[in-house]
Amino acid sequence: LAKTTQPISMDSYEGQEVNITCSHNNIATNDYITWYQQFPSQGPRFIIQGYKTKVTNEVASLFIPADRKSSTLSLPRVSLSDTAVYYCLVGWNTGGFKTIFGAGTRLFVKA
Amino acid sequence: KAGVTQTPRYLIKTRGQQVTLSCSPISGHRSVSWYQQTPGQGLQFLFEYFSETQRNKGNFPGRFSGRQFSNSRSEMNVSTLELGDSALYLCASSLGGAGDEQYFGPGTRLTVT
DSSP, X not given: OOXXXXXXXXXXXXXXXXXXXXXXXXXXXTOEEXXXXXXXXXXXXXXXXXXXXXXXXSSOEEEEOTTOSEEEEEESSOOGGGOEEEEEEEEEOSSSOEEEEOOOEEEEEEX | OOOOEEEOSXXXXXXXXXXXXXEEOOTTOOEEEEEEEETTTEEEEEEEEETTEXXXXXXXXXXXXXXXXXXXXXXXXXXXXXXXXXXXXXXXXXXXXXTOOOEEOOOEEEEEO
8 A cells, every 4th residue: 555654744834835845655656646635624625636756736736757756746836725734645546546645745825 | 606514413322333424425426435543543544435336445354344325325334333433434435546636525424333
Protein backbone atom coordinates (compact mmCIF):
# COMPACT_ATOMS: atom_id res chain seq x y z
CA LEU A 1 0.00 0.00 0.00
CA ALA A 2 1.27 3.43 -0.91
CA LYS A 3 1.57 5.44 2.29
CA THR A 4 1.83 9.21 2.20
CA THR A 5 3.77 11.59 4.43
CA GLN A 6 3.01 15.28 4.71
CA PRO A 7 4.08 18.06 7.09
CA ILE A 8 1.71 18.24 10.03
CA SER A 9 1.24 21.98 9.82
CA MET A 10 2.30 25.08 7.93
CA ASP A 11 1.86 28.80 8.47
CA SER A 12 1.65 31.43 5.78
CA TYR A 13 0.56 35.01 5.21
CA GLU A 14 -2.10 36.32 2.91
CA GLY A 15 -0.89 36.83 -0.63
CA GLN A 16 1.97 34.35 -0.39
CA GLU A 17 2.41 31.20 -2.43
CA VAL A 18 2.19 28.02 -0.40
CA ASN A 19 3.79 24.74 -1.40
CA ILE A 20 2.88 21.55 0.42
CA THR A 21 4.92 18.47 -0.37
CA CYS A 22 3.71 14.91 0.01
CA SER A 23 5.97 11.87 -0.04
CA HIS A 24 4.71 8.58 -1.43
CA ASN A 25 7.74 6.38 -1.91
CA ASN A 26 5.81 3.21 -2.68
CA ILE A 27 3.51 4.68 -5.29
CA ALA A 28 2.41 2.09 -7.85
CA THR A 29 2.12 2.38 -11.58
CA ASN A 30 -1.66 2.77 -11.57
CA ASP A 31 -1.83 5.24 -8.69
CA TYR A 32 -3.24 8.70 -9.08
CA ILE A 33 -2.28 11.54 -6.75
CA THR A 34 -5.15 13.63 -5.49
CA TRP A 35 -5.35 16.56 -3.11
CA TYR A 36 -8.36 17.50 -1.04
CA GLN A 37 -9.14 20.45 1.20
CA GLN A 38 -11.19 20.13 4.35
CA PHE A 39 -12.72 22.79 6.57
CA PRO A 40 -13.92 21.96 10.10
CA SER A 41 -17.13 19.96 10.24
CA GLN A 42 -17.28 19.59 6.48
CA GLY A 43 -16.43 16.80 4.09
CA PRO A 44 -13.23 17.09 2.04
CA ARG A 45 -13.39 18.99 -1.23
CA PHE A 46 -11.44 18.00 -4.33
CA ILE A 47 -8.67 20.42 -5.31
CA ILE A 48 -6.59 18.78 -8.00
CA GLN A 49 -5.45 15.44 -9.32
CA GLY A 50 -2.51 14.28 -11.40
CA TYR A 51 -0.63 11.26 -12.62
CA LYS A 52 2.69 12.77 -13.74
CA THR A 53 4.44 16.05 -14.59
CA LYS A 54 2.36 19.14 -13.91
CA VAL A 55 -1.33 19.85 -13.64
CA THR A 56 -2.88 23.26 -13.18
CA ASN A 57 -6.43 24.38 -12.60
CA GLU A 58 -8.06 27.59 -11.47
CA VAL A 59 -7.15 27.12 -7.81
CA ALA A 60 -3.87 25.20 -7.65
CA SER A 61 -1.00 23.49 -9.38
CA LEU A 62 0.32 20.01 -8.80
CA PHE A 63 3.93 19.17 -9.54
CA ILE A 64 4.95 15.53 -9.85
CA PRO A 65 8.58 14.61 -10.57
CA ALA A 66 9.49 11.85 -12.96
CA ASP A 67 9.98 9.22 -10.25
CA ARG A 68 6.53 10.07 -8.77
CA LYS A 69 7.81 9.44 -5.24
CA SER A 70 6.58 12.84 -4.15
CA SER A 71 4.26 15.58 -5.25
CA THR A 72 3.84 19.25 -4.41
CA LEU A 73 0.60 21.15 -4.17
CA SER A 74 1.07 24.83 -4.94
CA LEU A 75 -1.51 27.39 -3.82
CA PRO A 76 -0.89 30.81 -5.36
CA ARG A 77 -1.60 33.93 -3.31
CA VAL A 78 -3.41 32.33 -0.39
CA SER A 79 -6.11 34.14 1.53
CA LEU A 80 -7.49 33.70 5.05
CA SER A 81 -10.19 31.43 3.67
CA ASP A 82 -7.54 28.95 2.56
CA THR A 83 -6.96 28.04 6.20
CA ALA A 84 -7.85 24.35 6.21
CA VAL A 85 -6.45 20.85 6.30
CA TYR A 86 -5.00 19.61 3.03
CA TYR A 87 -4.86 15.90 2.31
CA CYS A 88 -2.66 14.16 -0.17
CA LEU A 89 -3.96 10.80 -1.17
CA VAL A 90 -2.87 8.05 -3.45
CA GLY A 91 -5.45 5.83 -5.05
CA TRP A 92 -5.48 2.98 -7.46
CA ASN A 93 -7.83 0.79 -9.34
CA THR A 94 -7.98 -2.78 -8.18
CA GLY A 95 -11.32 -3.31 -9.81
CA GLY A 96 -12.52 -0.35 -7.86
CA PHE A 97 -11.19 2.77 -6.25
CA LYS A 98 -9.50 2.41 -2.91
CA THR A 99 -8.04 5.49 -1.32
CA ILE A 100 -5.60 6.09 1.46
CA PHE A 101 -5.61 9.52 2.98
CA GLY A 102 -2.48 10.91 4.54
CA ALA A 103 -2.54 12.58 7.93
CA GLY A 104 -3.13 15.93 6.32
CA THR A 105 -1.38 19.27 6.57
CA ARG A 106 -3.02 21.97 8.63
CA LEU A 107 -2.43 25.25 6.82
CA PHE A 108 -2.95 28.42 8.79
CA VAL A 109 -3.02 31.65 6.81
CA LYS A 110 -2.43 34.81 8.78
CA ALA A 111 -3.32 38.39 7.89
CA LYS B 1 -27.19 19.67 -9.34
CA ALA B 2 -27.70 18.53 -5.77
CA GLY B 3 -24.66 17.39 -3.82
CA VAL B 4 -24.15 14.35 -1.69
CA THR B 5 -26.55 14.21 1.22
CA GLN B 6 -26.19 12.25 4.42
CA THR B 7 -28.74 11.55 7.10
CA PRO B 8 -28.90 11.96 9.94
CA ARG B 9 -26.35 14.71 10.53
CA TYR B 10 -25.99 13.96 14.22
CA LEU B 11 -26.63 10.82 16.20
CA ILE B 12 -26.15 9.73 19.78
CA LYS B 13 -26.19 6.03 20.63
CA THR B 14 -25.19 3.89 23.57
CA ARG B 15 -22.70 1.05 23.62
CA GLY B 16 -24.05 -2.20 22.27
CA GLN B 17 -26.65 -0.60 20.06
CA GLN B 18 -26.55 -0.60 16.30
CA VAL B 19 -26.86 2.29 13.89
CA THR B 20 -27.67 2.82 10.23
CA LEU B 21 -26.44 5.82 8.30
CA SER B 22 -27.70 6.85 4.90
CA CYS B 23 -26.05 8.47 1.91
CA SER B 24 -27.60 9.76 -1.28
CA PRO B 25 -25.02 10.30 -4.01
CA ILE B 26 -25.01 12.87 -6.77
CA SER B 27 -27.38 11.90 -9.54
CA GLY B 28 -25.62 9.69 -12.07
CA HIS B 29 -22.84 8.65 -9.72
CA ARG B 30 -22.58 4.91 -9.31
CA SER B 31 -19.78 4.69 -6.79
CA VAL B 32 -20.27 5.40 -3.12
CA SER B 33 -17.43 5.22 -0.62
CA TRP B 34 -17.59 5.48 3.15
CA TYR B 35 -14.92 6.91 5.44
CA GLN B 36 -14.48 7.25 9.18
CA GLN B 37 -12.79 10.34 10.52
CA THR B 38 -11.48 10.63 14.07
CA PRO B 39 -8.97 13.04 15.60
CA GLY B 40 -6.59 10.20 16.37
CA GLN B 41 -6.76 8.14 13.17
CA GLY B 42 -7.69 10.76 10.60
CA LEU B 43 -9.65 9.78 7.52
CA GLN B 44 -9.89 6.05 7.05
CA PHE B 45 -11.49 4.22 4.16
CA LEU B 46 -14.27 1.82 5.13
CA PHE B 47 -15.62 0.44 1.87
CA GLU B 48 -16.76 1.31 -1.61
CA TYR B 49 -19.86 0.22 -3.46
CA PHE B 50 -20.39 0.30 -7.19
CA SER B 51 -23.60 -0.81 -8.87
CA GLU B 52 -24.84 -2.49 -5.69
CA THR B 53 -21.64 -4.51 -5.21
CA GLN B 54 -18.93 -3.95 -2.65
CA ARG B 55 -15.84 -3.32 -4.72
CA ASN B 56 -13.27 -2.51 -2.05
CA LYS B 57 -13.03 -2.80 1.70
CA GLY B 58 -10.77 -1.19 4.26
CA ASN B 59 -9.41 -2.70 7.44
CA PHE B 60 -12.43 -2.48 9.69
CA PRO B 61 -14.08 -5.27 11.69
CA GLY B 62 -17.13 -7.06 10.45
CA ARG B 63 -19.35 -4.93 12.69
CA PHE B 64 -19.12 -2.36 9.93
CA SER B 65 -21.18 -3.24 6.90
CA GLY B 66 -22.92 -1.50 4.07
CA ARG B 67 -25.08 -1.91 1.07
CA GLN B 68 -26.08 -0.03 -2.02
CA PHE B 69 -29.46 0.09 -3.64
CA SER B 70 -30.36 0.12 -7.31
CA ASN B 71 -30.73 3.92 -7.24
CA SER B 72 -27.13 4.13 -5.91
CA ARG B 73 -28.21 5.27 -2.48
CA SER B 74 -26.12 3.59 0.17
CA GLU B 75 -26.47 2.69 3.80
CA MET B 76 -23.81 1.89 6.34
CA ASN B 77 -24.52 -0.16 9.43
CA VAL B 78 -22.49 -0.50 12.58
CA SER B 79 -23.54 -3.18 15.03
CA THR B 80 -22.62 -3.59 18.68
CA LEU B 81 -21.38 -0.04 18.97
CA GLU B 82 -18.23 0.68 20.94
CA LEU B 83 -17.05 3.97 22.40
CA GLY B 84 -14.29 4.05 19.80
CA ASP B 85 -16.84 4.16 17.02
CA SER B 86 -17.56 7.78 17.86
CA ALA B 87 -16.52 9.63 14.75
CA LEU B 88 -17.55 11.64 11.75
CA TYR B 89 -18.71 9.26 9.05
CA LEU B 90 -18.30 10.62 5.56
CA CYS B 91 -19.79 9.39 2.35
CA ALA B 92 -18.36 10.23 -1.05
CA SER B 93 -19.73 9.59 -4.49
CA SER B 94 -18.08 9.49 -7.89
CA LEU B 95 -18.84 8.35 -11.38
CA GLY B 96 -16.95 5.20 -10.56
CA GLY B 97 -13.88 5.15 -12.72
CA ALA B 98 -10.34 4.83 -11.48
CA GLY B 99 -9.07 8.17 -10.24
CA ASP B 100 -12.46 9.85 -10.54
CA GLU B 101 -12.98 12.89 -8.38
CA GLN B 102 -14.93 12.11 -5.24
CA TYR B 103 -17.61 14.41 -3.92
CA PHE B 104 -18.04 14.25 -0.18
CA GLY B 105 -21.15 14.77 1.85
CA PRO B 106 -21.26 16.80 5.07
CA GLY B 107 -20.97 13.69 7.21
CA THR B 108 -22.84 12.13 10.09
CA ARG B 109 -21.45 12.85 13.54
CA LEU B 110 -21.93 9.71 15.64
CA THR B 111 -21.41 9.85 19.38
CA VAL B 112 -21.41 6.60 21.34
CA THR B 113 -21.90 6.91 25.09
